[in-house]
Amino acid sequence: xxxxxxxxxxxxxxxxxxxxxxxxxxxxxxxxxxxxxxxxxxxxxxxxxxxxxxxxxxxxxxxxxxxxxxxxxxxxxxxxxxxxxxxxxxxxxxxxxxxxxxxxxxxxxxxxxxxxxxxxxxxxxxxxxxxxxxxxxxxxxxxxxxxxxxxxxxxxxxxxxxxxxxxxxxxxxxxxxxxxxxxxxxxxxxxxxxxxxxxxxxxxxxxxxxxxxxxxxxxxxxxxxxxxxxxxxxxxxxxxxxxxxxxxxxxxxxxxxxxxxxxxxxxxxxxxxxxxxxxxxxxxxxxxxxxxx
Amino acid sequence: xxxxxxxxxxxxxxxxxxxxxxxxxxxxxxxxxxxxxxxxxxxxxxxxxxxxxxxxxxxxxxxxxxxxxxxxxxxxxxxxxxxxxxxxxxxxxxxxxxxxxxxxxxxxxxxxxxxxxxxxxxxxxxxxxxxxxxxxxxxxxxxxxxxxxxxxxxxxxxxxxxxxxxxxxxxxxxxxxxxxxxxxxxxxxxxxxxxxxxxxxxxxxxxxxxxxxxxxxxxxxxxxxxxxxxxxxxxxxxxxxxxxxxxxxxxxxxxxxxxxxxxxxxxxxxxxxxxxxxxxxxxxxxxxxxxxxxxxxxxxxxxxxxxxxxxxxxxxxxxxxxxxxxx
Numbered sequence: 001x002x003x004x005x006x007x008x009x010x011x012x013x014x015x016x017x018x019x020x021x022x023x024x025x026x027x028x029x030x031x032x033x034x035x036x037x038x039x040x041x042x043x044x045x046x047x048x049x050x051x052x053x054x055x056x057x058x059x060x061x062x063x064x065x066x067x068x069x070x071x072x073x074x075x076x077x078x079x080x081x082x083x084x085x086x087x088x089x090x091x092x093x094x095x096x097x098x099x100x101x102x103x104x105x106x107x108x109x110x111x112x113x114x115x116x117x118x119x120x121x122x123x124x125x126x127x128x129x130x131x132x133x134x135x136x137x138x139x140x141x142x143x144x145x146x147x148x149x150x151x152x153x154x155x156x157x158x159x160x161x162x163x164x165x166x167x168x169x170x171x172x173x174x175x176x177x178x179x180x181x182x183x184x185x186x187x188x189x190x191x192x193x194x195x196x197x198x199x200x201x202x203x204x205x206x207x208x209x210x211x212x213x214x215x216x217x218x219x220x221x222x223x224x225x226x227x228x229x230x231x232x233x234x235x236x237x238x239x240x241x242x243x244x245x246x247x248x249x250x251x252x253x254x255x256x257x258x259x260x261x262x263x264x265x266x267x268x269x270x271x272x273x274x275x276x277x278x279x280x281x282x283x284x285x286x287x288x289x290x291x292x293x
Numbered sequence: 294x295x296x297x298x299x300x301x302x303x304x305x306x307x308x309x310x311x312x313x314x315x316x317x318x319x320x321x322x323x324x325x326x327x328x329x330x331x332x333x334x335x336x337x338x339x340x341x342x343x344x345x346x347x348x349x350x351x352x353x354x355x356x357x358x359x360x361x362x363x364x365x366x367x368x369x370x371x372x373x374x375x376x377x378x379x380x381x382x383x384x385x386x387x388x389x390x391x392x393x394x395x396x397x398x399x400x401x402x403x404x405x406x407x408x409x410x411x412x413x414x415x416x417x418x419x420x421x422x423x424x425x426x427x428x429x430x431x432x433x434x435x436x437x438x439x440x441x442x443x444x445x446x447x448x449x450x451x452x453x454x455x456x457x458x459x460x461x462x463x464x465x466x467x468x469x470x471x472x473x474x475x476x477x478x479x480x481x482x483x484x485x486x487x488x489x490x491x492x493x494x495x496x497x498x499x500x501x502x503x504x505x506x507x508x509x510x511x512x513x514x515x516x517x518x519x520x521x522x523x524x525x526x527x528x529x530x531x532x533x534x535x536x537x538x539x540x541x542x543x544x545x546x547x548x549x550x551x552x553x554x555x556x557x558x559x560x561x562x563x564x565x566x567x568x569x570x571x572x573x574x575x576x577x578x579x580x581x582x583x584x585x586x587x588x589x590x591x592x593x594x595x596x597x598x599x600x601x602x603x604x605x606x607x608x609x610x611x612x613x614x615x616x617x618x619x620x
Contacts, residue, residue: 182400189393191388
């Protein structure tokens with residue numbers, strides 16, 4: 001099976017290429033990656049991609065359907081919907097990344113401590129996270145917004161708190177499994193400290209499941225942001241967000257249904273794309289699949 | 294004679310058992326005692342074989358010797374460091390001069406770490422190594438007959454026999470005095486087994502390392518060990534030079550093990566099942582399966598006693614003239 005003369009660094013690169021190949025090799029993986037890439041580009045280069053100023057009001061051309069000038073039509077103030085979606089992507093991804101990042105940081109730290117730190121600490125952290133999970137998210141979010149006001153930082157805090165238990169659970173369970181893995185016990189037998197165990201042996205073996213969870217969580221975060229914005233408790237107009245666009249479109253759904261449809265489109269599309277990306281990523285990162293190629 | 298390199302004295306290992314509520318309510322036993330009272334020593338430069346069925350506590354004893362089992366009594370001494378509990382500060386020193394090879398070689402290598410990094414990890418942990426880690430990895434891999442380009446591979450890219458060699462290389466990285474080898478031939482086919490055993494023998498001659506060799510395979514043990522200790526239910530029931538174990542076994546359990554090895558037919562090792570660790574038989578713990586068992590065995594547990602110089606056994610009828618043994 002192994003070729004002893006193979007140039008060594010090539011084997012490592014080939015390994016990474018293989019993961020990438022498995023990710024892009026399946027139709028769903030390729031399409032999902034493409035769509036996600038399109039969203040990322042739209043977010044990063046919003047001013048270049050968007051055909052109009054997202055906040056430029058044009059009352060004469062308001063509530064127009066899709067046309068050559070306005071691909072997705074205009075809203076009740078005559079603003080170009082495509083441009084607003086593109087800038088909304090920026091908002092959505094910014095909140096998704098910072099929110100997920102914060103949730104990941106907090107959840108992972110707690111998970112590591114619970115998994116490595118002994119029974120009492122573990123029980124306490126499990127209790128804390130289960131309590132958070134038991135809170136109805138929308139009520140919790142509305143309560144926080146009522147107290148601190150609707151703002152982007154408030155949104156990020158809400159997302160971090162509500163998403164952290166997911167990362168906590170995955171990291172803790174994985175650490176508990178790894179605690180008994182032979183290679184961890186082997187490192188202990190060599191005298192490795194807990195810090196070393198966590199940093200050099202646990203973390204690299206946690207990255208796979210965490211990446212998958214991130215990809216799966218991003219649509220959920222986008223959903224939270226859209227949902228809160230729809231309820232008027234998230235991103236405040238005139239800054240565009242998919243959620244507040246949907247909310248505005250909903251008001252005029254009888255006269256101009258294309259507004260609500262256009263606003264719903266990226267929510268649906270991004271949710272599907274990130275979910276499929278997560279699923280193919282999970283398969284592509286499985287080391288046992290790597291053996292067979 | 295010089296001092297033994299490893300010495301376990303009246304070692305007791307027990308694991309907590311039962312759920313938290315069970316323990317709070319005082320229901321059931323709080324612990325399972327895997328090793329009730331084990332004393333054992335490995336002489337410098339020698340190989341001691343630890344033989345027993347699965348569940349006999351041989352792996353636990355191996356793990357306890359490097360501080361990976363909950364020690365609740367007795368002590369482990371390696372060199373001049375003596376540890377009396379699982380979290381004793383002495384383990385740091387002991388682990389620097391002792392290393393362990395695990396039963397499942399592939400699983401004992403970090404799947405996300407290159408073999409070169411794995412092999413040199415003991416050096417990184419011990420600290421104070423300022424040479425080139427790549428060169429050292431190549432040197433260690435060379436020691437076990439693997440080419441340097443293995444350093445850049447991952448565990449899933451190599452065969453079981455190669456993984457075993459890598460773990461040998463890692464075990465020898467710090468030039469230890471003692472290597473605890475847990476079933477080092479498990480899962481290898483016969484030719485690879487032979488190669489590995491020759492390699493271990495050769496390295497022992499060259500480096501003077503001692504081995505605690507844990508196995509259930511008597512044929513393997515016969516080839517590589519100087520002495521053999523037979524374990525049953527967490528106790529050593531017989532210990533003697535390897536030749537004596539095979540030529541003049543005194544404990545009925547040892548005889549059964551050797552008999553089973555020589556018997557050509559299939560079938561179980563000996564009659565009956567191994568008793569539960571939580572419900573050890575009264576008196577001699579082997580009497581439930583022993584062909585020689587008498588009332589004395591039920592009434593009184595036999596002590597491990599010296600039958601001949603360097604030969605101990607725990608059986609009331611050991612060391613007696615023949616006749617009793619073949620009744």
